[in-house]
Amino acid sequence: MKKLAYPQAGVASTCRSFEEYERMFGIDAGQLSGQKVLDVAGGASSFTAALCARGIDAYAADPFYAGSREEVIAAAEREIDTSSAKLAAMAHIYDWSYYGSPERHRRLREASHAMFAGHFRSAEGGGRYMAAGLPDLPFEDGTFGLAVCSHFLFLYAEQFGEAFHAAALRELLRVTRPGGEVRIYPLVTLSWEPGPAAGRTGG
Numbered sequence: 001m002k003k004l005a006y007p008q009a010g011v012a013s014t015c016r017s018f019e020e021y022e023r024m025f026g027i028d029a030g031q032l033s034g035q036k037v038l039d040v041a042g043g044a045s046s047f048t049a050a051l052c053a054r055g056i057d058a059y060a061a062d063p064f065y066a067g068s069r070e071e072v073i074a075a076a077e078r079e080i081d082t083s084s085a086k087l088a089a090m091a092h093i094y095d096w097s098y099y100g101s102p103e104r105h106r107r108l109r110e111a112s113h114a115m116f117a118g119h120f121r122s123a124e125g126g127g128r129y130m131a132a133g134l135p136d137l138p139f140e141d142g143t144f145g146l147a148v149c150s151h152f153l154f155l156y157a158e159q160f161g162e163a164f165h166a167a168a169l170r171e172l173l174r175v176t177r178p179g180g181e182v183r184i185y186p187l188v189t190l191s192w193e194p195g196p197a198a199g200r201t202g203g
């Protein structure tokens, strides 16, 4: 029987919202005050923009940020079309209790993308998005109190093997201060199986 999987070639640059990050990572923004926060593989998420709007010193890193800002914004907008079409075709296998419907999912992504675009284009916000990727981040040791990574590590197991994941996890720990936290979601692949090394890294 053919394995069920979300159909994906390459790595998509999606735009999850601050509210999605809150739920994925159990984040209470009130407790982040005074800390530096990093969103690795941030894509076009509005997480960094929303944290900055709350006065938190937040940054994002992703190779996707290389090149013209308008092209980055347009590419992320095109991904909303692409992913919405894929989800519509697979709608029957998903639990819609959080999003409500594929249509509402799309509207939430559009709102998140608009927030990202406004921040990414701005003079103050734009400098917070670093064109850089795992396993080499351009930050000093122990810079961040919290580093998150949504929908990159473990998910793309077929493209990034165990050695990459081990190096990426070490790099996330390196840029996080002692006593800080690294949070990663999900720990499964695009076919909902445990990602490389997920069991051995303590989940």
Ligand SMILES: C[S@@+](CC[C@H](N)C(=O)[O-])C[C@H]1O[C@@H](n2cnc3c(N)ncnc32)[C@H](O)[C@@H]1O
Pocket: 011, 012, 013, 014, 015, 016, 040, 041, 042, 043, 044, 045, 061, 062, 063, 064, 132, 133, 134, 135, 149, 150, 151, 152
């Ligand atoms: C599915 S998106 C996730 C975006 C966002 N975190 C979210 O949840 O909506 C995956 C992101 O991983 C980024 N990526 C690809 N290779 C990477 C690497 N080596 N290090 C960090 N990010 C990478 C892609 O550019 C893409 O933006």
